[in-house]
Amino acid sequence: MVVIDGKALAKTVREDLKEEVDELREKGIVPKFAVILVGDDKASLTYVKSKNKACRELGIEYEEIILDSNIEMQELLDIIDNLNERKDITGILLQSPIPDHLDINKAFKRISPEKDVDGFNPANVGKLCLNQDTFISCTPYGILKIFEAYGIDVDGKNAVVIGRSNIVGKPMSMCLLNKNATITICHSKTKNLKEITKEADILIAAIGKKHFVTADMVKEGAVVIDVGINRTDEGIFGDVDFDNVKEKTSFITPVPGGVGPMTVAMLMKNIVKATKALNSSDNL
Numbered sequence: 543m544v545v546i547d548g549k550a551l552a553k554t555v556r557e558d559l560k561e562e563v564d565e566l567r568e569k570g571i572v573p574k575f576a577v578i579l580v581g582d583d584k585a586s587l588t589y590v591k592s593k594n595k596a597c598r599e600l601g602i603e604y605e606e607i608i609l610d611s612n613i614e615m616q617e618l619l620d621i622i623d624n625l626n627e628r629k630d631i632t633g634i635l636l637q638s639p640i641p642d643h644l645d646i647n648k649a650f651k652r653i654s655p656e657k658d659v660d661g662f663n664p665a666n667v668g669k670l671c672l673n674q675d676t677f678i679s680c681t682p683y684g685i686l687k688i689f690e691a692y693g694i695d696v697d698g699k700n701a702v703v704i705g706r707s708n709i710v711g712k713p714m715s716m717c718l719l720n721k722n723a724t725i726t727i728c729h730s731k732t733k734n735l736k737e738i739t740k741e742a743d744i745l746i747a748a749i750g751k752k753h754f755v756t757a758d759m760v761k762e763g764a765v766v767i768d769v770g771i772n773r774t775d776e777g778i779f780g781d782v783d784f785d786n787v788k789e790k791t792s793f794i795t796p797v798p799g800g801v802g803p804m805t806v807a808m809l810m811k812n813i814v815k816a817t818k819a820l821n822s823s824d825n826l
């Protein structure tokens with residue numbers, strides 16, 4: 543059994559990116575990332591801070607736009623329009639969640655597909671479904687990178703994804719399908735979940751419930767990827783009961799230190815990709 547070291551892999555990805563950013567800067571091209579944060583959600587503040595830190599380490603310029611939680615939808619759209627038009631900005635991210643009175647789908651749609659480094663604009667989601675080059679949303683992209691780095695072959699495998707969110711479950715499933723896995727997507731209405739997960743060669747848990755996946759749900763020798771981040775007074779826990787599940791697996795990601803660090807690293811990769819595409823005639 544191998545415990546996947548997402549922290550170390552993310553460091554390698556960032557080191558490679560640093561070289562790419564240095565090369566761009568030598569040519570006078572400076573990547574600049576804009577993050578829009580609406581309100582003061584605690585987890586969001588933590589995520590934004592780690593994105594800022596990663597940018598600083600890589601030499602990617604960073605601009606944070608913090609908006610009052612009472613902002614009107616039109617104001618938010620105007621701010622996105624302005625960032626779309628600015629030549630210096632090469633990547634835009636709207637941190638979710640945003641307050642309920644705002645329409646996040648409308649906002650994601652407004653972000654220019656060329657600067658949509660989170661991959662949530664419907665045009666980019668469509669490209670992912672069509673298996674065309676695009677910005678893959680960062681968590682699934684990080685998991686693909688883990689598979690590549692650890693030599694985990696997805697081709698022809700039975701992959702089960704628990705969770706169907708637009709952020710993780712759905713794009714993850716598309717990525718696996720594009721890599722020739724046979725996919726099953728499970729959610730809260732799925733019947734006989736355990737019978738399905740026990741057939742998984744690759745099991746991805748993106749649920750948001752501490753230790754939801756137990757050893758009896760896992761096939762011997764499976765690859766288990768834990769996306770969950772469940773904050774409790776005792777610390778951060780994944781969706782997988784790691785201590786009891788790990789011995790059954792061939793590969794498993796821990797929480798923390800598995801998928802989480804990869805998500806930020808792949809965001810940086812998408813920013814560099816956007817910067818290059820915006821500065822080339824061969825746009826995405």
Ligand code: NAP
Pocket residue numbers: 681704705706707708709710711728729730731732735748749750751769770771772801802803805
């Ligand atoms: P989400 O939008 O709340 O989606 C959760 C999914 O789990 C839903 O599709 C839901 O089904 C499904 N679900 C809930 N209870 C279930 C049950 N009993 N059986 C089967 N499926 C069930 O969450 P998310 O945004 O995808 O995030 C999932 C987890 O990943 C969270 O802990 C989040 O913090 C974490 N996360 C981590 C990263 C990272 O970088 N590591 C990035 C993003 C998210 P329904 O659709 O039927 O409601």
